[in-house]
Amino acid sequence: MTDIAPRPPLASVALLSSAALAAEILLSRLFAVVHWHHFAYMIISLALLGFGASGTFLALAHRRLLRHFAASYLLNVAAFSLLVVASPVLARALPFRAEALLWDPWQPLWLLSLFVVLSLPFFCAANAIGLALVAFRKRAGRVYGADLAGAGLGGVVVLALLYVIWPEEALRVIAAIGLLAALVGALELRARPAAWAGAAAIGLVMVIAIPAALLRFEPGPYKGLSQALLIDDTRVVLERSSPLGLISVIESPRVPLRSAPGLSLASTSEPPPQLGVFTDGDDPHAITAASDDEARLAFLAETTSALAYRIATPRRVLVVGAGGGMEVLRAGRLGAKRVDAVELNRQVVRLLREDFREYTGGLVADPRVHLHVGDVRGFLAANDRRYDLIQMSPIGAGGAGGLAGLNEDYLHTVEAFRLYLRSLDSGGFLSITRPAQVPPRDSLKLVATIIAALESAGVTDAADRLLMVRGWQTATLLVKNGRVSAQDVQRLREFCDALSFDVVWFPGIRPEEANLYNQLSEPWYFAGVQALLGPGRDDFVARYPFDIRPATDERPYFQNFFRWPMLLEAWRSKDRGGMALLEAGYLLLVGTLVLALLTGLTLILLPLALFAPLARTDPRLRWRVLAYFTAIGLAFLFVEIAFLQKVMQLVHHPTIALALVLGTFLLAAGAGSAWSSRVPEAGGRRALVGAVLGIVLLGTSFSLAFDALIAALGTWPAAAQAMIAALLLAPLAFCMGIPFPLALRGLDEPLVPWAWGINGCASVVSAALATMLAVEFGFRLVLALALALYVGILAVFPRGVGRAGQPGFDRPVP
Secondary structure: OOOOOOOOOHHHHHHHHHHHHHHHHHHHHHHHHHOOHHHHHHHHHHHOHHHHHHHHHHHHHHHHHHHOHHHHHHHHHHHHHHHHHHHHHHHHHOOOOHHHOOOOOOHHHHHHHHHHHHHHHHHHHHHHHHHHHHHOHHHHHHHHHHHHHHHHHHHHHHHHHOOOOOHHHHHHHHHHHHHHHHHHHHHHHOOOHHHHHHHHHHHHHHHHHOOHHHHOOOOOOOOHHHHHOOOOOOEEEEEEEEOOEEEEEEEOOOOOOOOOOOEOOOOOOOOOOEEEEEEOOEEEEEEEOOOOOHHHHHHHHOEHHHHHHHHOOOOEEEEEOOOOOHHHHHHHHOOOOEEEEEEOOHHHHHHHHHHOOOOOOOHHHOOOEEEEEOOHHHHHHOOOOOEEEEEEOOOOOOOOOHHHOOOOOOOOOHHHHHHHHHOEEEEEEEEEEEEOOOOOOHHHHHHHHHHHHHHHOOOOOHHHOEEEEEOOOEEEEEEEOOOOOHHHHHHHHHHHHHHOOEEEEOOOOOHHHEOOOOOOOOOHHHHHHHHHOOOOHHHHHHHOOOOOOOOOOOOOOOOOOOOHHHHHHHHHOHHHOHHHHOOHHHHHHHHHHHHHHHHHHHHHHHHHHHOHHHHOOOHHHHHHHHHHHHHHHHHHHHHHHHHHHHHHHHHOOHHHHHHHHHHHHHHHHHHHHHHHOOOOHHHHHHHHHHHHHHHHHHHHHHHHHHHHHHHHOOOOOHHHHHHHHHHHHHHHHHHHOOHHHHHHOOOOOOHHHHHHHHHHHHHHHHHHHHHHHHHHHOHHHHHHHHHHHHHHHHHHOOOOOOOOOOOOOOOOOO
């Protein structure tokens, strides 16, 4: 006997799925503040193995739960609602320190505890959705459609919500949506709705009553903001939050802040008072106070970033990344007549325009300054302005590589540099300042990428267009739109001699002219640039200990330098600080993938050992189910991730791109899933062939045509670009929503929860695997593999091998 209702709780499933995906996005944002971006990625990815654990649990317990379906379903929904707030609070209380993983033997245990605690709400949500799929498997298309559509709406809503409320308050909203899902479910299932309304009200009061301080997520103790706040009297004066990050502004009256990246050791000037600005507790930059004392602003001409202003007198300057306004201030003080500054984060722009307008002396209110919110590639594509100088704001020393290595960076790719160079007037300069590292990797990857950009534009004399200098902290590369002149070289020599900077490259440089002031044991920078400009470039790049291959839009990982041979070398020299050379972001990605594979394999195999009815099913059918649901679990996210990168290049904003892709793919896939319910069981295979054909044709066509589309729509309004992208991707996503329910509805009861768990485990693996493949080979390969997996499911469609009622199959639960 069961108490299954005549209709599935579709509205409740949609609300629950909406809350679950919103929680996933929100937790990744919260833990990016506490740890670093890729620790957050690792933690949340593995926490989502709660979906795989749910499949195992349901495979073992679904028969008991189905006897009390309404109660089981609603209790899991209610548990999600409370745990989605409680588990992050408990996780924050655990003594896990990401930075101590390499030396503290207890940290792996605390990391495992963190995974378990954070997986609890997702386990409960997956239990409820999976139970609905088992109970209504003949209508799996409608249930899965509600699941996908709800998730799509949840992703869009939470991204919009994070612009208007703080993340900890968004946790309360998500919990409230979960409680609403329980109440709606009670109404749909006719399971004592009055009692559940009372329980939901009590739960809501409990969530509201949680003190805000308990939900507050602070940066970890090793982050730059936490270290700065250890200085006496240092305090946070303002904070802003958005999906792009938590912005914190600090002041330190006792120990004044002094930020001037790349400042010469020969400089005697002292900058004016400054405020420190941190994003997610790290990536520091400064807001400089207004000063009428020219001596206090002399430092602006005494950093490597000032090189372009000493060689020429740029009148029209474009600043890429306004940040705290340092480059805007430099341009104004060193003679620019018009400064266009482009900043992606609206919260940072607000600091300069509103919050600290008086502090900066109206820096961006100067009629020469034009501050734009957006992505610089979109800005340049939408207008035909030409500049004497395009200045890319320097990042803090040591800010490249490491945990930032797997951040997609579309500002430092071959395609981006080609666009910048096209936007220069004849004789104009592109200036890029990066941290000086030993051994060099960031700067050499920059040079390799610039050379590739020049050659792709038909330039054959790259060596005659480059100038490069190095200080103790930064290195600056200038790329001229034309050949470097003798006068340019003379002014560069004078700049370096006056400020004790080292010349790295100019046309005709001799080896003895490099490495004079900030001496290294070998002239690595000069030798590296010389090799990259010589005939043996490819061999040099292949043999170099770090990955300095040019970054492209297909492989937009400019700050990733990891190569496997370096792992062994770093380990051998660990007693001499060798581990600092490793790119931790890539290793975390590998660790995430390995843990996900091992845990997923355990969760998939466990029901076979413990649940006799499943073990008695036809082995051929089990292998088909395993292959089929693994393939679509991997392929769905592969396609989604690959097109997210394409859409990012079209709309030029990460939040808009993520919302657009999540919303389009999940809502359209949900519609496809719901449509599959209309397909007669006898026509299932034909429908699958049609869906796969649509996926392959549309996916291939869009992949080949998207770059041309990006170019054609470059000057269109952002709303029109987003609408066209959504309309193009929706048919592809519609087809992608069909394979899962088509197969699930034809399975006998013991296989349904197992298939649900397989799909969940594969989805977790796919995110890490897609990123690793993109780092090594590019997103085209990720998409090609996805399409190949979709073709492959035609061979393993779990029909025609065994039938209900034959030996080895249990009869379905009535």
